[in-house]
Amino acid sequence: MKTNKPLLKANNVGIHFGGLKALSGINVELNAGELVGLIGPNGAGKTTFFNLLTGVYEPTEGSIVLDNEKLNGLAPYKITRKGISRTFQNIRLFGELSVLDNVKVAYHSLARHSIFSSIFRLPSHFSGEKEIEEKAIEFLKIFNLESFMYEKAKNLPYGQQRRLEIARALAAHPKLLLLDEPAAGMNPQETRELMNLIAFIREKFQLTILLIEHDMSLVMGVCERIYVLDHGQLIAHGTPEEIRNNPKVIEAYLGEEVS
Amino acid sequence: MTTLKRINGFWISFVLALVFFIVVQLLISGGMLNTFYINTLFFMAINIILAVSLHLIIGITGQFSIGHAGFLAVGAYASAIMTMKLQMPFALSLLVGGIVAAAAGLLIGIPSLRLKGDYLAIATLGFGEIVRIILLNVDYVGGASGMTVTHLTSWPWVFACLLITIIVIANFTNSTHGRACISIREDEIAADSMGINTTYYKVAAFVIGSFFAGIAGGLYAHNFYIIQPTNFGFLKSFDILIFVVLGGLGSMSGAVIAAILLTIVSTFLQDYPETRMIIYSLVLILVMIYRPKGLLGTRELTSFFRLGKAVEGGKQGENKQTVA
Secondary structure, three states: OOOOOEEEEEEEEEEEEOOEEEEEEEEEEEEOOOEEEEEOOOOOOHHHHHHHHOOOOOOOEEEEEEOOEEOOOOOHHHHHHHOEEEOOOOOOOOOOOEHHHHHHHHOHHHOOOOHHHHHOOOHHHHHHHHHHHHHHHHHHHHOOOHHHOOOEHHHOOHHHHHHHHHHHHHHOOOOEEEEEOOOOOOOHHHHHHHHHHHHHHHHHHOOEEEEEOOOHHHHHHHOOEEEEEEOOEEEEEEOHHHHHOOHHHHHHHHOOOOO | OHHHHHHHHHHHHHHHHHHHHHHHHHHHHOOOOOHHHHHHHHHHHHHHHHHHHHHHHHHHOOOOOOOHHHHHHHHHHHHHHHHHHOOOOHHHHHHHHHHHHHHHHHHHHHHHOOOOHHHHHHHHHHHHHHHHHHHHHOHHHOHHHOEEOOOOOOHHHHHHHHHHHHHHHHHHHOOHHHHHHHHHHHOHHHHHHOOOOHHHHHHHHHHHHHHHHHHHHHHHHOOOOEEOHHHHOHHHHHHHHHHHHHHOOOOHHHHHHHHHHHHHHHHHHHHOOOOHHHHHHHHHHHHHHHOOOOOOOOOOHHHHHHHHHHHHOOOOOOOHHHHO
16 A cells, blocks of 8 residues: 655745744655654644645745645645645534534535525535435444434534544545644543554545654554654654654753753 | 425425415505504514525624625615616616625625634724715715605515525525535634635625625615615614624524514614613613523524424424514
8 A cells, every 4th residue: 555656745845924933944755655643842843834734824935745736825725625634633623513514514525516506406406415415424434423423513522523523534535634633632542542543544545644643652653654843843754763762852852961 | 305304394384484475465455554563574574684694694604794784775775776766677676786785795705704803893894884985975876865765665575585585595504505604604724624615605605695685775775765874874784783693693593583573672662762772772681691692592493393393203393484
């Protein structure tokens, strides 16, 4: 499944907000099918990097290329349609909508019926809505969420909300999935389940995954390669084993050794 | 099967609405309702159209617009010009009123919907005032003294417009497009990252809402014999906003019920002009204290029937159209 075909290339990417350099000179390359970790201390710029990839911010330097297509300056919804989808550090579900409707929203871009046909209830409206509904239910079944289908998303237990957010992101049919601290706030049991889920979706949807995580056992356990950010710069890159023994990484996390 | 059931529910509501229409029509033509009641009824229906159209913008899409009276004014004047100056038929004038208001909505929506929250509120408030000031200074439409308009609004027109407004907005809401709008209300960044073209849907909701406000304007203008810019000040915008908030943000039936109740309250309080505003304000304060999420919250009237149905497995619930 793993190939050497590059899916995403970030060349020398950086962004500054006024005088503040949040990120600079980031070079990241993801091959199709890889599961790569992105770690770093708080405030290192991990989420900012996700925001650059998904178009929330536009990079002030460098370029981001997905499948030989430049993404710089595209609106976030266009980037999603090109194949990058994400979850958020602080869960952002559509709380007042049902679990089913949350997933249906992700299928919106596949809908072919227009506003006009929905207002006048033309046949294309019914067939289009039916197609979305069937696909969404099928999808919820994969994630064992179908029993909560008509529950409001905000009423789900925390772990299930995380699960739903991942399901929703996948329903947008990404080639690259960005997970922003999916294990935050989970107990060890839930984290283990999450690891299984990640392995499962990767297999099932032929995905490339970039994962931000603080839980080292999770990152070291599932990732094939790891990038380390500190103070807006990449300080290391390699296999989990190499990262574990890299003096720069140890310094970034634990501070300098007293001599 | 569910689709079939839904269609059945729709036709049941439709027949009930038709019965309601015929009963009122018979009462009017039989002379059993005096002018006061007829006027209140028309005013109520116009308020419902306004409330439901603003509900789409604020309650569904979450864009806090407080210049709705501006679109009402644009529709009122555009349709009045059509009938009074250009001698066009009433139906065409109503439609033109709606279209001109929708065009104004598009013009205002594209730049201002980039703004969020308070900033959008201020921008739309500004729009409402600009419309009023322009009308005040254009002699073609009578300036401050206003424009006299023939009384053309009748029960069939009012009812037809009301029904169309409710059906169109309900159909829009209960589709993938409506879900896209709700997702923007719930979390715009997440909606964006789900592939929803947020700008497009915000503008679409704004334009549809403005269109029906314009239709309401046409009905309004041809009901009161005279229209003046002062009728469309920002207080009018707040009146409409109150219907939506009081009914419960996100609930269409809530907006309808609030529009009915408040129209009744303010009409009957006209007999007590000294205390009218005090009582009206007290009603609002009490409702907000005891029902801070509005009368119905985000629920629809039909959901209560559905709840009952689950228990007794009984008949299809009545639809909100019949409430009007």
